[in-house]
Amino acid sequence: MIESQDFRETTPERLIGEVQGMRDAGYRLVQIGATRTEGFEINYSFDRNLEFVNFKIRLADNTEAIPSISGVYWSAFLYENELHDLFGLNIKNIHIDYQGHFYRVARPAAFAEKPPPPKIKRAVKPTAGTEVKET
Amino acid sequence: MRTIIPFGPQHPVLPEPIHLDLVVEDETVVDVIPSIGFIHRGLEKLVEKKDFQEFVYVAERICGICSFIHGMTYCHGVEQLMKIEVPPRAHYLRTVWSELSRIHSHLLWLGLIADAFGFESLFMHSWRLREKVLDIIEATTGGRVIFGSCKIGGVRRDIENGTLREIAAKLRDYAVEYKDLGNVFLNDLTVKRRLCGVGVLSGPDALGLGSVGPMLRASGVAQDMRLLKYAAYGGIDFAPVTAEEGDSYARCAVRIGEIFQSVEIIRQCSEKIPGGAIEIKVTGLPEGEFYARTEQPRGEVIYYIKANGTKNLERLRVRTPTFANIPPMLKIMTGCQLADVPVLVLTIDPCISCTER
Amino acid sequence: MQKSPWIIHYDGSSCNGCDIEVLAALTPMYDVERFGVINTGNPKHADIFLITGSVNEQNKAVIKNIYDQMPNPKVVMAVGICACTGGIFRECYNVLGGPDKVIPVDLYVPGCAARPESIIDGVVKALELWEGKRRKRTGRESIQT
Numbered sequence: 001m002i003e004s005q006d007f008r009e010t011t012p013e014r015l016i017g018e019v020q021g022m023r024d025a026g027y028r029l030v031q032i033g034a035t036r037t038e039g040f041e042i043n044y045s046f047d048r049n050l051e052f053v054n055f056k057i058r059l060a061d062n063t064e065a066i067p068s069i070s071g072v073y074w075s076a077f078l079y080e081n082e083l084h085d086l087f088g089l090n091i092k093n094i095h096i097d098y099q100g101h102f103y104r105v106a107r108p109a110a111f112a113e114k115p116p117p118p119k120i121k122r123a124v125k126p127t128a129g130t131e132v133k134e135t
Numbered sequence: 136m137r138t139i140i141p142f143g144p145q146h147p148v149l150p151e152p153i154h155l156d157l158v159v160e161d162e163t164v165v166d167v168i169p170s171i172g173f174i175h176r177g178l179e180k181l182v183e184k185k186d187f188q189e190f191v192y193v194a195e196r197i198c199g200i201c202s203f204i205h206g207m208t209y210c211h212g213v214e215q216l217m218k219i220e221v222p223p224r225a226h227y228l229r230t231v232w233s234e235l236s237r238i239h240s241h242l243l244w245l246g247l248i249a250d251a252f253g254f255e256s257l258f259m260h261s262w263r264l265r266e267k268v269l270d271i272i273e274a275t276t277g278g279r280v281i282f283g284s285c286k287i288g289g290v291r292r293d294i295e296n297g298t299l300r301e302i303a304a305k306l307r308d309y310a311v312e313y314k315d316l317g318n319v320f321l322n323d324l325t326v327k328r329r330l331c332g333v334g335v336l337s338g339p340d341a342l343g344l345g346s347v348g349p350m351l352r353a354s355g356v357a358q359d360m361r362l363l364k365y366a367a368y369g370g371i372d373f374a375p376v377t378a379e380e381g382d383s384y385a386r387c388a389v390r391i392g393e394i395f396q397s398v399e400i401i402r403q404c405s406e407k408i409p410g411g412a413i414e415i416k417v418t419g420l421p422e423g424e425f426y427a428r429t430e431q432p433r434g435e436v437i438y439y440i441k442a443n444g445t446k447n448l449e450r451l452r453v454r455t456p457t458f459a460n461i462p463p464m465l466k467i468m469t470g471c472q473l474a475d476v477p478v479l480v481l482t483i484d485p486c487i488s489c490t491e492r
Numbered sequence: 493m494q495k496s497p498w499i500i501h502y503d504g505s506s507c508n509g510c511d512i513e514v515l516a517a518l519t520p521m522y523d524v525e526r527f528g529v530i531n532t533g534n535p536k537h538a539d540i541f542l543i544t545g546s547v548n549e550q551n552k553a554v555i556k557n558i559y560d561q562m563p564n565p566k567v568v569m570a571v572g573i574c575a576c577t578g579g580i581f582r583e584c585y586n587v588l589g590g591p592d593k594v595i596p597v598d599l600y601v602p603g604c605a606a607r608p609e610s611i612i613d614g615v616v617k618a619l620e621l622w623e624g625k626r627r628k629r630t631g632r633e634s635i636q637t
Contacts, residue, residue, distance in 0.1 A: 005425060007424075023343075026342070028342050028345055029345045030435075031452075033454065034452075035439075035449070035450040036450070037449070043439065049358070050358070050360075050362060052426065074344065074462065075344045075345045075459075077462075098170070102171065103491070104172045104549070105548075105550070105586050107585055110177060110586070111177075111180060173550050174506070176546075176548070176586055177584045177586040178584050180585060184583050193580055193581075196507045196604070198507055199506070199511070199512060200508050200509075258519075259519055262516065262520070262521075266516070266520075279513070279605070279607065280513065281509050281605055486508065488506065
């Protein structure tokens with residue numbers, strides 16, 4: 001069975017309101033995760049009795065301020081500190097803010113680096129009759 | 136007087152490093168501050184280097200306890216993106232291996248919790264029983280903890296119908312021993328003293344703090360991702376195991392109940408398994424985004440897969456059950472006695488290598 | 493065997509697979525405790541330092557610290573392919589490689605996950621090495637004075 005994938009778009013300004021709505025409707029916070037695309041995408045996932053809902057925020061870069069939802073869902077502070085440490089996202093007012101000491105990693109915000117361009121699928125092979133030069 | 140006691144990263148009850156700062160007033164813990172990152176490998180970023188078929192091996196090694204279910208969840212996600220119809224026999228085999236993982240993981244946990252409350256012979260007994268399950272796993276996959284039997288488009292190895300029925304029969308025999316073991320955990324006076332009423336988490340709290348798996352079910356919330364009917368769970372008759380009290384004893388009871396449930400699910404699989412192929416050929420490349428959710432022994436695991444039509448996925452994000460269970464753990468630890476800390480850390484069944492990836 | 497080796501186990505950044513196999517080696521099926529092998533939590537009690545998983549920035553200091561606290565002679569054992577070379581995770585940005593990047597390693601037990609039999613075999617080999625180191629240090633043949 002394929003689970004329905006409900007993706008809804010939102011903005012940093014509307015975020016707290018939307019999340020409060022989910023909390024009032026009895027949803028459980030499932031996860032917060034980010035993706036490096038051209039800019040950044042942040043996904044907030046919620047669940048209520050196997051009904052799965054996602055909110056997506058798109059950002060141009062990781063300096064843009066995003067409000068913390070840890071005031072609504074207390075447990076969000078873990079996810080938000082993780083986003084700060086791994087993606088360098090600028091999340092405001094996390095109620096337990098580790099200031100970048102949650103994950104102590106070798107390279108800060110490594111996930112914010114752009115992925116390398118997709119590899120060329122096939123290496124160019126010399127065809128028959130091609131002269132191979134000695135180097 | 137307030138004192139801060141560091142707990143971990145290297146501590147006798149912890150097989151894995153996690154660090155907790157326990158703020159104590161006399162013997163009572165008033166606040167707990169976790170810090171993690173000792174096992175962070177950054178393996179989600181490996182999708183940029185390994186192609187999507189190869190990555191199954193990495194997914195299996197996120198955690199050595201729920202290894203098979205990690206690999207299966209990853210495959211499930213990619214298969215949904217690529218619209219691959221996995222043969223039904225492969226679905227049933229995946230279900231059998233998932234449930235065998237659950238039995239071995241729960242027995243492992245029972246051992247560790249026994250060790251945490253100082254009952255070492257019970258630890259040894261649980262692990263002795265666990266070895267028999269590992270023997271079944273080794274006979275069917277070749278591995279003891281890392282199976283390597285799941286792949287995109289199906290499974291690598293078949294189990295003959297006769298062998299499956301034998302496994303079900305063996306497990307029915309073992310269930311008698313599990314019953315004896317469970318009796319000690321659930322009825323022994325000293326064990327009950329250590330577990331009853333310790334670390335109580337109410338149902339609304341459990342939901343509000345986002346806990347998953349046995350932690351949530353022990354607080355009376357009947358949520359089990361297997362009800363999403365991935366793999367062969369659509370054709371299996373089962374109901375989530377729950378308890379009402381929300382204390383350590385309830386969490387123990389739920390896990391013991393789930394061992395018997397898994398034995399029953401494997402029995403049903405051995406009867407219902409259809410014939411046919413165990414894998415199909417995979418062509419094309421994944422594109423789009425998908426959240427795959429499955430139930431691990433520790434609770435709900437989420438794989439977010441985003442692909443852009445190349446050999447390498449654009450993003451893989453794994454949210455493991457222990458990560459979701461840290462906030463409820465902090466909640467139940469505030470106000471507890473210092474001597475109960477090891478038991479409470481273990482009742483969430485922590486798997487740190489999962490958590491930090 | 494002349495001596496009962498005590499082991500201290502530290503999990504570098506392993507996936508748990510090798511850790512539970514190390515624990516499994518202690519339990520009734522394999523039961524290394526019959527040889528007097530004890531898993532201790534205190535580095536000052538230990539003869540053999542058993543490391544699973546690879547090293548990262550974060551636990552470098554912890555491993556060095558445990559090693560320095562152990563009394564001489566001591567033997568370091570890297571269990572599992574991640575502890576030998578970094579294994580499947582060697583390309584991860586936060587993984588430096590095996591513990592031999594930080595401390596001298598005497599013995600490598602490969603495998604993913606290393607099986608309890610090979611871990612026990614490794615411990616027995618570690619004992620021989622330990623005995624060699626002791627002779628070199630003291631110049632005496634036997635452990636008794």
